[in-house]
Amino acid sequence: MSDSFDLGEPPQPKETAYRVLARKYRPQNFDQLIGQDAMVQTLGNAIRRGRLAHAFLLTGVRGVGKTSTARLIAKALNCIGPDGQGGPTIDPCGVCDPCVSIAEGRNIDVIEMDAASHTGVDDMRAVIDAARLAAFGARFKIYIIDEVHMLSKNAFNALLKTLEEPPEHVKFLLATTEVQKVPVTVLSRCQRFDLRRIPADKLAAHFTQIVEFEGAEAEPEALALIARAADGSARDGLSILDQAIAHAGMEGGGVTAVAVRAMLGLSDRSAIRDLFALLLDSDAPGALAALRRQYDLGVDPQSVLRGLLETVHAVTLAKLGGDADPAQSAEEREAYQGWARLLSFPALHRLWQLMLKGHEEVARAALPIEAGEMALLRVVHASSLPDPGELARQIAAGGAPTMAPPAAGAAPASAPATVQTLPASFKAMVELVRANGGGALLSHLTANARVVRYEAPELVLSTSRPLPADLPATLAARLGELTGAKWKVTTEDAEGEATLAERRKAEEEAERAAVMETPIVKAALETFPDAVLERINKEAQAL
Numbered sequence: 001m002s003d004s005f006d007l008g009e010p011p012q013p014k015e016t017a018y019r020v021l022a023r024k025y026r027p028q029n030f031d032q033l034i035g036q037d038a039m040v041q042t043l044g045n046a047i048r049r050g051r052l053a054h055a056f057l058l059t060g061v062r063g064v065g066k067t068s069t070a071r072l073i074a075k076a077l078n079c080i081g082p083d084g085q086g087g088p089t090i091d092p093c094g095v096c097d098p099c100v101s102i103a104e105g106r107n108i109d110v111i112e113m114d115a116a117s118h119t120g121v122d123d124m125r126a127v128i129d130a131a132r133l134a135a136f137g138a139r140f141k142i143y144i145i146d147e148v149h150m151l152s153k154n155a156f157n158a159l160l161k162t163l164e165e166p167p168e169h170v171k172f173l174l175a176t177t178e179v180q181k182v183p184v185t186v187l188s189r190c191q192r193f194d195l196r197r198i199p200a201d202k203l204a205a206h207f208t209q210i211v212e213f214e215g216a217e218a219e220p221e222a223l224a225l226i227a228r229a230a231d232g233s234a235r236d237g238l239s240i241l242d243q244a245i246a247h248a249g250m251e252g253g254g255v256t257a258v259a260v261r262a263m264l265g266l267s268d269r270s271a272i273r274d275l276f277a278l279l280l281d282s283d284a285p286g287a288l289a290a291l292r293r294q295y296d297l298g299v300d301p302q303s304v305l306r307g308l309l310e311t312v313h314a315v316t317l318a319k320l321g322g323d324a325d326p327a328q329s330a331e332e333r334e335a336y337q338g339w340a341r342l343l344s345f346p347a348l349h350r351l352w353q354l355m356l357k358g359h360e361e362v363a364r365a366a367l368p369i370e371a372g373e374m375a376l377l378r379v380v381h382a383s384s385l386p387d388p389g390e391l392a393r394q395i396a397a398g399g400a401p402t403m404a405p406p407a408a409g410a411a412p413a414s415a416p417a418t419v420q421t422l423p424a425s426f427k428a429m430v431e432l433v434r435a436n437g438g439g440a441l442l443s444h445l446t447a448n449a450r451v452v453r454y455e456a457p458e459l460v461l462s463t464s465r466p467l468p469a470d471l472p473a474t475l476a477a478r479l480g481e482l483t484g485a486k487w488k489v490t491t492e493d494a495e496g497e498a499t500l501a502e503r504r505k506a507e508e509e510a511e512r513a514a515v516m517e518t519p520i521v522k523a524a525l526e527t528f529p530d531a532v533l534e535r536i537n538k539e540a541q542a543l
Contacts, residue, residue, distance in 0.1 A: 022238040025210055027068050028103060030076075030090060034206055034234065035198035036065060042193070044090035047076060052088070053191035055163055055172040057148075059179040060195030060469065063233030066175040067112075069195065070144045073173055074110045075102050078138040088139070098138050109138035115147045121154040128162045131170045140171050148174040149181035156183050164189045180448075180466050187466060194469045197232025200224070206234070207241050216245050217254030225260045240264070262298070272307035273335050275376075279308075280339070284380045288373050301372030305359040312355055315339045316348045320486075349481050354379045422456035422483055429456070429479070430500060436482055444471055450496030457487040462496025 027033045030040045046052055056073065058066040072092070079092035079099050092099050101107035113127070127143060135141040145151075151159070163172055163186065174190060176182055198206075204220070204227040211218045226244065230237030240263075244255045247263055271294060278287040294304050314332075319340035343351075358375025365371035423429035430445050450462035457479070461467065468474075472489040479487040498506070515521055 020239070021210060021214075021242045022235045025213075025238065027065065027072065028094060029092060030072055033065055033069060033072065035202050036069070036195055039069070039193045039195060040090070043073065043076075046191075047088050047090050052077070052171075054166050054170070055174065055190040057179070057182070057187065057190035057192045058173065058175045058195060059192065060177070061197055061232060062177055063230070063235030063237075064195045064198060065234060066177075066195055067144070067146055069193075070146075070173040070175055071102060071110075073171075074107075074140075074142045074144065075099050077140050077142065077171060078102065078107075078109070080139070107138065109135040109141045110144065111142070112144045113146065115145050115150045119150055119152050119155060121152065121158045124151070124155045124158040128158065131162055131167060135169050139169075141169055142171045142173060144173045144175070146175045147177065148186075149176045149178045153183075156186055160185055160189070180444075180468065182466070184466065196469070198230075198234055199232075200227040200230075203227035203230055203232075203234065203237050207237060210238070210241065211245070211255070214245065216248065218244070218248075219255065219257050221257040222255045222260045225257055225264070229264055269307070269332065272304065272311055273332070275304070276308060276311050276339075279376065279379050280342075282380050284377060287376045287380060291369075291372055291376060295369050295372075301368045302359060302362045305355060305362055305372060305375065309352070309355045309359060311336075312348060312351045315343065316345075316352075319343070319345065319348070345484055349484065350382065351379065352481060354382060422485060424456075426451045426454045426459070427500060429454070429459070432482055433478065441471070441474060441478060444468065445475070445500070447499060447501045450499055452492050452494045452496045457483070457485040459487065459489045461489070461491050462494050463491050464493075464495055465499065467491070 030044075033040060056070075058069055060066055075092040075094075075098070076090055077088050079089055080086050080096045081089075082093050082095050084096065086093070086096070094100070094103070098107060102110050105112075111127075111130075113123075131141065131143070133141075162170075166172065172190075174182075174186075179187075179192075204223045207218070207223045207226060208220075211223070222244065223241075226237055226240045229240055240260075241255075244260055244263060247259055248255045271290065275287060275290045275294075278290055291301065291304060295301060314336045318333075318336040354375075358372070358378065361375060362368050362371045423432050426449075430442070433445065434442050444467060448465040448467055450465055452460040452462050454460075459475075461472070472491060476487040476489040479485070479489075516525075
């Protein structure tokens with residue numbers, strides 16, 4: 001019996017672990033950072049002029065490059081050049097020890113923290129204590145705090161003093177997706193950069209390059225679908241592209257638009273156009289059958305309603321004569337332009353509201369497909385309603401209103417667009433938004449919006465209070481739907497007027513002070529010194 005054992009094949013060296021595209025193609029310099037040209041230019045000017053802030057706040061939706069930008073800033077500030085004699089630069093060399101170690105995540109002077117797992121005041125105290133120590137080998141000790149809005153109130157307060165007056169060798173880089181949750185006291189101590197959503201055409205071009213680098217193949221339409229699904233996020237788009245390439249490898253071909261639609265559960269754009277045409281023709285059975293076909297193919301009803309919303313929006317832009325989306329095919333452009341000639345602005349606004357309501361109902365419905373069908377039926381039967389503008393003209397002329405059904409939600413092609421009277425003041429404008437749903441938009445307008453200038457249909461808001469980066473565009477679109485006018489909403493670095501919430505509070509305090517000065521209240525307080533004025537009954541005052 002042999003004492004030896006057969007150990008089989010000798011151990012083989014392990015293959016390098018696969019790196020997902022989102023990590024593999026993380027930008028290594030500012031030239032590779034797509035869609036953020038304004039931020040790069042501002043930062044470059046600050047570095048060249050030696051006007052470096054001690055704290056930066058990077059905000060934007062997920063996947064636009066906040067953490068990547070923070071690492072690039074760390075490299076830019078600590079780069080010493082190939083010869084070791086360089087200073088801060090917007091074009092870090094990428095070969096010196098600080099650049100290489102920061103890129104590899106092993107630089108001891110660049111500390112990355114996840115605020116979601118370091119929310120407490122003790123975590124911030126540790127940062128403050130360590131910040132007093134000089135950098136070990138780099139020019140600056142840099143703290144990158146991701147998702148900073150998740151810090152507790154006490155943690156923010158503990159950080160305030162150090163954030164305002166840090167040691168000369170320390171820089172803070174804060175990143176967040178929810179800047180409205182960051183205290184104003186922190187915002188005022190930081191130089192803020194709003195990273196924008198990356199346009200779909202730039203994402204598609206970026207994905208085209210990556211597909212070439214990976215030695216894969218992909219249809220342009222497939223990449224356009226992925227870019228649109230990414231919703232402005234490079235990371236989300238690269239994750240989808242990674243999955244699509246893997247799926248194509250299993251199928252033995254390139255990435256196709258059909259495969260991407262199936263993978264994402266998207267409806268075919270031609271099927272959406274067909275459904276939209278059926279709705280305009282008031283063909284209820286045909287519209288329901290078309291929706292069911294999409295549902296049987298695995299398409300979410302909410303996705304169908306979203307596609308119809310995108311169609312209404314595209315038709316409206318075509319009617320305005322705007323530039324066509326480069327991702328649109330020639331067939332799509334022709335269809336949108338044809339509908340734009342047929343439908344009036346009031347009809348398009350009505351269609352948008354009906355589709356939007358249907359989308360919201362399907363999103364929260366226990367029976368999504370049934371809710372989708374009911375939403376489409378509502379659009380079809382809205383065609384039996386007279387156009388409001390035409391109805392008003394008939395009443396003014398003394399005639400009886402006619403109920404002849406035009407196309408679904410449409411007015412006669414010859415009828416001019418009806419434009420409502422524009423709100424006379426910012427407060428009146430906010431009340432108009434409130435009367436038509438409001439939502440999160442109403443909350444921002446009431447609590448944070450400071451008006452620099454209001455001359456309807458133009459509105460200029462102050463940047464002195466935090467507002468979502470997309471609020472101007474969202475508000476302009478919403479006001480356009482409500483009034484029929486083309487609004488221009490911008491922001492300006494100016495103090496602006498008090499917010500509506502601040503005005504209401506001041507009015508309440510003034511009213512309270514006036515009530516406290518009335519003889520009867522004074523007498524009551526003298527008789528009952530411990531009494532407190534809880535509230536003012538305005539109905540009783542009126543009596």
